[in-house]
Amino acid sequence: MNGVGSITDNGLFIYPADTEITKEDLQNFIKYHQSNLVPDYQKKFDLYKGNHEMLTIDTHRNGRIDNRIVANLPHYVVDTFNGYFVGIPPKITLEENAQNEGLQTWLNINSFVDVLSEVSKQADIFGQSFIFGYQDEDSNTQIAYSDPMHSFMIYDDTIQRRPLAFVRYGFNEDNELSGTIYLADRSYTISADYNMVDQQPNVFEAVPAVEFFENEERQGVLDNIVSLANALDKALSQKANQNEYFDNAYLLLAGLQLPTDDKGNPVFQLIENQMIYAPDADAANAKAEFLTKPDGDNMQEHLIDRLTDLIYQISMVPNLNDEAFSGNSSGVALQFKLLPMKNKAQNKERKFTQSLRNLFKVLFTPGKIVGSGQEAWQDLQFKFTRNMPVNVADEAQTASTLEGIVSKETQLSVLSIVDDPKAEMDKMAQEQKEKLDQAVQNSASALDFQKSSGQQDNEDQEAAQKESDK
Template identity: 55%
Template sequence: MEENKGQVVEGNVFIHPKDKELTMSDLLKFIGKNKNLADEYRHNLKMYKGNHDILNKQPRQFGPDNKLVANLPHYIVDTYNGFFTGIPPKVTLDDKETNTLLQEWNDENSLQDKLSEISKQADIFGRSLAFVYQDEDSQTRIAYSSPIDSFMVYDDTVSRQPLAFVRYWKNTDGIQVGMVYYATKIFSFEGSKFVDETTNPYGLVPAVEFYGNEERQGVFDNVKTLIDELDRVLSQKANQVEYFDNAYLKILGVDLDQDGDGKPDADLIGNQMIYSPDADATNATVDFISKPDGDNMQEHIIDRLISMIYQISMVANLNDEAFAGNSSGVALQYKLLPMRNMASNKERKFQQALRRLYRIVFSVGTVLPDVHSEDWRELKFTFKRNLPDDISNDADIAQKLQGMVSQETLLSILPFVNDPQEEIKRINKEKQENMQQALKYGPAALDQDKPDGDEDGDAE
């Protein structure tokens, strides 16, 4: 029987001895563990979509049974992801020719859109994966993959280098199939046996794992119990409102029998009235039954839960009244500080992952010439937080930094400049055209160089 050499360590990271391929026993063990993790991934996805646990609870036997969902996971994920990738990050190279090729490849592969989806998956699941492949035309492409049905395996060294990337699914016959990608070869498997082997053209494991923290926690993992309790409290409050919505009228000590049959007029008495004429008429009572007032307590716990959810998830509630009077300045920056800190840590992780991804992309020579295969070391990444910035303020900052930093750095400050190098090209081209126009129409230009009928240099 094959010995299991693989193990799962902190953060649900799969580890296997270096330079040893996965046995089928190891592979099935890792797939089984990932399927267990996938249950939690699916639960997070259901919460993001608004399918919370309260909707699946057994209905009550008596009384109103409202099931309300406060879908804060959707708000938290979309707000944080928009804050992080709402302004697409810039990936550039210093060399103009190679940078042009890089930008063309990024646009062809819709890199910014894929990176936004990868970031969102990392916020929901705690991790996401991107893998590189060659299409039918031998062009290098990338795709993102969900951790629900794929995972990375790392070696057991201190640096934890990628050892293999695994994807699996069920075919039309219901049999589990998949692929294992190593640095030099790719295995296909079906059921409990390997069935095919091909060559990996990259010389590297063609996949990269993206995550925002080493623990692989999603952005709302720490507040799921608070969200469930908020759903319960809101539903209970709605039940009570509905229960007491139709007030009961009590009539005590007043005889409403006008026709002598011993019964009050049927038009006066309904299902929401308590009638008793036998009481002492001197103490007659006609009023509505008051309901217990727990509204203040309910509102207090709702406010407390919402506040704690945003505080612990470290994602700012931009609809909070606290932001209304502080639309700019240091006060607003302090309110956003926890989210900025979390995004800064995520940015560092994403830069490392992107550099590894481009190392794979550049390795085959279809994006950049082979002589530039090591240019992944020279990549520059610029992440800008998506905030309601004042463009005039950004322009003032760029103006004040004139002469202190490079023109490319100045242009990268401006949020509407997507490619600083391309913008520099346009600026230089405009300068050349203006200079040519000045020479052509200037007083010092020769008569034969001027347009027809403009010997005096006064061109119309």
């Protein structure tokens, strides 16, 4: 690539630290992204959506049966792994109650769980995705996600690989460029001729975007199964062609004399346009039979099974509809079957935790989420829970066993039905206080000011009744 910028083997855009990005270098980055990376992203997206290669390639079958069948296992693999990873929303909390309350309110208002789920799915498809922050017209901090087909991050050339700029761009119906480049202290609109115009201030005091990825290679779930998925589509299509061939087999009539019309054609057809009539053949060896080609059914079925198994094996996402997940398999046996996906999810969790912390470091700066606690991002706690069938009774028993061994917060975190252990602790404390107040109020020895108004009224009525009876 021309200019002072460079591209790493894993597709990262690198630029010298403490150097202003020029128009020429920005143009080179965008053109390289559009020409070299976007086509690959588009193929992965088509694979996920079911627009597979089999539907577009020319097989040159010269008018013969040509079925095009797509088994969209890539879609199944992505959705299964994404559901396993973030199907249960991760718990994001702060130690300080007031700050945690502000954080939970902001997360709910901005549907953060939905944004994170979409980013996680895009990381599975493309190998990376982005969340960027902005402020609306009321100066409220908002977030949005952006896929790598329309955006990219530029990092500096130091060992820390710190973000220098975030670029979002697109082309209108006239193929004219428009976009925005976000720097640490300002942002610019990118004009059709790649000029940076209309400077705007950046209240976040840092590049307001963070990259989310599953591994340093920026490989998603689909990268290693593209050829397998295309081969499976081809095998299934050929299988369908052969099945249809047997339905449309030709009938051979050799050495047999059928009634004919004045032109010598048979007066009736057993199978329309699919009969070979040879009356001049040796009558001593007359026969009527269907023409068939060798049957490769067993070989085809073996290939389909092998390709299907390899797709699940290479993607590290098990086929949950397989017989291995039915019957009476022990919990330990099932854990071993899920171990590859669990390992993959744990690695993704570590990368996502790092990205989430960097994101909130940026978002906390304007002070709109947790007030003046801009440094609270250092105290954030993230808990991801794998989305698997659970036995709530077993969880409750485990939590009960932990009584007095661990903190109340850790004890509650064992329960999948508890989204926010801190909030649950507050509810429990409030319920305990209400029960204590109720017990005090209902006590016979309670003083008048401790009694509830209803209890005091009842006692006053009883006293008045006794006085009247005298």
